[in-house]
Amino acid sequence: MIEPFFVAVIIFLRYITISILTFYIAKSYHVKVKIIIKFSREENKMTLREGKSGQRFIVRAVADSPLKNRLMTMGLVPGTSVTVLRSAPLGDPMALRVRSYHLALRRDDAASIEVEAIA
Amino acid sequence: MSSLAVALTGNPNTGKSTIFNELTGARQKIGNWPGVTVDKKFGYLEHQGRHISVVDLPGTYSVNARSPEEKIVIDYLLNEKPDLVVDVLDSSNLERNLYLTLQLLEQGVPLLLDLNMQDEAKRHGIRVDTEKLGAALGMPVVETTARSRSSIKTLLDVFTSTMMEKYRPSEKVRAHIARVEELRASGLAADALEEKVIEERYAFIDSVVSECVSVEGTGSDLTEKIDAVLANGWAALPLFLVMLYAVFQITFEWIGQPMADALDDFIGGPLTETVTETLESWEVADWMQSLIVDGVIGGVGGVLTFVPLIFVLFFCLSFLDGTGYMARVAFITDPIMRRVGLTGKGVMPLMMGFGCAVPAIMGARALDSEKDRMTSILVTPFLTCGAKLPIMALFAAMFFPDNAANVVFAMYILGVLMAIVAAKLLGGTVFQEQGSTFLLELPPYRLPDAKTVLLETWDKCKGYLIKAGTIIFTMSVLIWFLSNFNFGGMTEEMNESFLAALGTGMSKLFFFHGFATWEAGAAVITGILAKESVVSTMGILYGVGEISAEAEDAVETAATLMQSGMASAFTTMSAVAFMVFSQLYTPCVTALGTIKKETGSWKWMGFSAAYMFAIAWLVSLVVYQGGRLMGF
Numbered sequence: 001m002i003e004p005f006f007v008a009v010i011i012f013l014r015y016i017t018i019s020i021l022t023f024y025i026a027k028s029y030h031v032k033v034k035i036i037i038k039f040s041r042e043e044n045k046m047t048l049r050e051g052k053s054g055q056r057f058i059v060r061a062v063a064d065s066p067l068k069n070r071l072m073t074m075g076l077v078p079g080t081s082v083t084v085l086r087s088a089p090l091g092d093p094m095a096l097r098v099r100s101y102h103l104a105l106r107r108d109d110a111a112s113i114e115v116e117a118i119a
Numbered sequence: 120m121s122s123l124a125v126a127l128t129g130n131p132n133t134g135k136s137t138i139f140n141e142l143t144g145a146r147q148k149i150g151n152w153p154g155v156t157v158d159k160k161f162g163y164l165e166h167q168g169r170h171i172s173v174v175d176l177p178g179t180y181s182v183n184a185r186s187p188e189e190k191i192v193i194d195y196l197l198n199e200k201p202d203l204v205v206d207v208l209d210s211s212n213l214e215r216n217l218y219l220t221l222q223l224l225e226q227g228v229p230l231l232l233d234l235n236m237q238d239e240a241k242r243h244g245i246r247v248d249t250e251k252l253g254a255a256l257g258m259p260v261v262e263t264t265a266r267s268r269s270s271i272k273t274l275l276d277v278f279t280s281t282m283m284e285k286y287r288p289s290e291k292v293r294a295h296i297a298r299v300e301e302l303r304a305s306g307l308a309a310d311a312l313e314e315k316v317i318e319e320r321y322a323f324i325d326s327v328v329s330e331c332v333s334v335e336g337t338g339s340d341l342t343e344k345i346d347a348v349l350a351n352g353w354a355a356l357p358l359f360l361v362m363l364y365a366v367f368q369i370t371f372e373w374i375g376q377p378m379a380d381a382l383d384d385f386i387g388g389p390l391t392e393t394v395t396e397t398l399e400s401w402e403v404a405d406w407m408q409s410l411i412v413d414g415v416i417g418g419v420g421g422v423l424t425f426v427p428l429i430f431v432l433f434f435c436l437s438f439l440d441g442t443g444y445m446a447r448v449a450f451i452t453d454p455i456m457r458r459v460g461l462t463g464k465g466v467m468p469l470m471m472g473f474g475c476a477v478p479a480i481m482g483a484r485a486l487d488s489e490k491d492r493m494t495s496i497l498v499t500p501f502l503t504c505g506a507k508l509p510i511m512a513l514f515a516a517m518f519f520p521d522n523a524a525n526v527v528f529a530m531y532i533l534g535v536l537m538a539i540v541a542a543k544l545l546g547g548t549v550f551q552e553q554g555s556t557f558l559l560e561l562p563p564y565r566l567p568d569a570k571t572v573l574l575e576t577w578d579k580c581k582g583y584l585i586k587a588g589t590i591i592f593t594m595s596v597l598i599w600f601l602s603n604f605n606f607g608g609m610t611e612e613m614n615e616s617f618l619a620a621l622g623t624g625m626s627k628l629f630f631f632h633g634f635a636t637w638e639a640g641a642a643v644i645t646g647i648l649a650k651e652s653v654v655s656t657m658g659i660l661y662g663v664g665e666i667s668a669e670a671e672d673a674v675e676t677a678a679t680l681m682q683s684g685m686a687s688a689f690t691t692m693s694a695v696a697f698m699v700f701s702q703l704y705t706p707c708v709t710a711l712g713t714i715k716k717e718t719g720s721w722k723w724m725g726f727s728a729a730y731m732f733a734i735a736w737l738v739s740l741v742v743y744q745g746g747r748l749m750g751f
């Protein structure tokens with residue numbers, strides 16, 4: 001008597017697991033698609049968003065964004081060198097060394113900072 | 120006697136409040152993270168026969184009057200025109216610090232440059248040529264280490280001997296100002312203009328710094344090494360939990376609780392006995408004896424026993440605050456906070472909520488967007504403030520004698536989770552479509568200043584003691600009166616008292632929560648006036664103080680308490696429900712008043728009171744009924 005009930009529960013659980021997985025795969029795929037488009041459009045322009053721990057960059061320009069003024073006030077003006085120090089859990093936000101202090105910001109906001117890698 | 124008005128300004132976290140406290144003997148909050156001070160604060164002193172008034176201003180990176188703090192600073196400097204404006208700078212980080220300096224010089228504000236944190240600059244091998252810097256800007260320069268007495272003495276002498284009228288911006292600065300003026304006149308669009316001006320300023324600063332600052336062998340950077348462990352990727356979050364858990368173990372197991380138990384034994388035992396005997400030998404009227412022993416000792420004493428816990432907890436929190444770890448907590452929790460629509464930066468004012476919701480609500484001013492600030496204000500009271508701590512500690516010790524620290528820890532976590540959930544809900548409904556940002560300076564790790572930590576802890580305890588002596592005392596007398604009288608005069612039966620009538624009304628709401636007693640109802644009502652009153656009300660109504668008299672140690676105390684009226688009024692499960700409810704319900708009137716002030720609206724205050732009551736009611740109901748279903 002009780003068996004069909006268990007089967008139903010298991011099917012239900014499997015259904016939920018699969019939907020969650022599908023959702024996340026779709027989501028990450030979506031993100032990738034977006035990034036690819038970005039790369040192909042602005043081929044030779046790199047932003048701080050893609051910076052990895054230990055890399056050093058020179059700021060080239062700061063694009064228009066609500067944070068632009070504040071970023072520049074904090075010393076991120078063209079010609080300044082920045083080092084990516086580390087990332088928080090899940091890779092975002094990131095910590096930078098700028099002009100002898102440490103600054104944390106989100107990668108979405110770092111996307112407005114155009115940089116050039118230095119060896 | 121002539122007077123002198125001094126203003127302290129500068130970037131966040133450069134030591135302004137430390138200097139202010141040393142100068143005036145005030146107790147401004149000091150912490151090693153940017154944005155501690157959010158409002159101006161005045162202090163007074165006398166030196167060499169002069170009255171000196173000092174104002175501590177919030178730290179800002181610039182003065183564009185975009186944020187409330189920036190507005191406070193620039194309005195004060197331009198409108199009040201203090202005799203002496205001191206620009207406090209972090210000597211190891213001059214480049215960014217000089218940005219504000221330059222902006223103020225452009226505005227025509229003469230400055231005394233204070234190169235603070237000399238000890239750290241020396242350690243990093245950073246040398247600033249003060250003569251050259253003074254000449255480059257045309258302003259007087261002084262060096263200090265804010266934590267040292269002798270530095271402060273020097274600073275005072277400089278205050279009284281400096282004639283600001285003698286100083287004019289240097290040729291170089293005037294040339295810079297002319298260039299900025301030229302740019303402004305060139306008819307560029309506002310955005311492009313601002314960008315050009317900022318670049319111009321940094322170009323100026325770079326040339327000054329290359330002239331005046333030399334760095335010799337930085338050596339190894341301790342901050343980098345610590346951050347590689349504490350603020351790096353996945354491991355950072357579990358480490359944060361371990362850190363919090365350790366604070367709880369110290370407070371509720373190792374140091375705080377044993378001290379609290381000893382005090383409890385003393386108040387419940389020798390003190391109560393002596394007072395009772397004395398009163399009897401003086402043949403004091405019965406009602407007066409009852410008022411003193413049951414009302415005052417039961418109520419105020421019940422609250423006093425928690426002073427050791429408060430002391431130890433705040434010592435730990437204040438210590439953490441001084442290390443610079445708080446800014447890292449903001450950094451590593453931002454991924455979580457962002458997903459609920461907040462910002463990691465909100466963690467720093469939120470952590471203040473473990474002390475008291477009032478400064479925490481005000482501290483939310485340091486957040487960047489209006490949405491972040493409002494959400495933070497509305498969720499802060501969910502946290503376990505110092506006044507809720509006794510409720511948790513009392514119930515945990517009574518109903519979970521073997522696991523008290525863990526149960527209290529769970530309650531703290533519940534408060535945090537509820538704050539997060541509420542933020543998510545508010546973000547999804549009330550404050551839609553407003554983005555939040557995260558831009559935060561991570562200060563270097565520092566060894567907390569022992570004096571600061573001890574004074575701050577002492578102030579917290581003093582505040583608690585004063586509250587116990589005033590509000591809680593008055594309330595205890597009131598509660599004693601209400602619980603011993605009814606319309607017919609004094610009554611032997613508490614169940615027929617005024618308070619019983621009031622409490623019964625309230626307790627109707629908790630029929631399905633397992634604590635529908637009038638005592639609990641009364642405690643809930645008094646808790647809205649001050650959360651400490653929940654415990655003092657219980658103390659008076661159940662005579663907790665007397666019962667613990669014979670106990671020898673914590674476990675025994677709890678065991679004895681189990682036989683008291685309070686223990687039989689609650690089951691384990693309804694005790695949990697009561698803890699959950701007290702953790703989450705309506706903030707005390709002081710906090711409500713602060714919410715009104717900070718949001719500027721009665722509507723938000725009312726909303727806060729109502730939605731927290733509703734959430735508390737619901738969650739504790741679910742906990743109680745859920746627990747019962749699971750067979751507890």
Ligand SMILES: Nc1nc2c(ncn2[C@@H]2O[C@H](COP(=O)(O)OP(=O)(O)OP(=O)(O)O)[C@@H](O)[C@H]2O)c(=O)[nH]1
Nearest residue numbers: 131132133134135136137154155156178236264265
């Ligand atoms: N080593 C060292 N530490 C200092 C000195 N002055 C201040 N500090 C520490 O620097 C940190 C910041 O000090 P605060 O006085 O709170 O700084 P503030 O300028 O008031 O900061 P905001 O209120 O955020 O603008 C604290 O941890 C102080 O103990 C100093 O001269 N040397």
Ligand SMILES: [Mg+2]
Nearest residue numbers: 135136155156
């Ligand atoms: Mg301050």
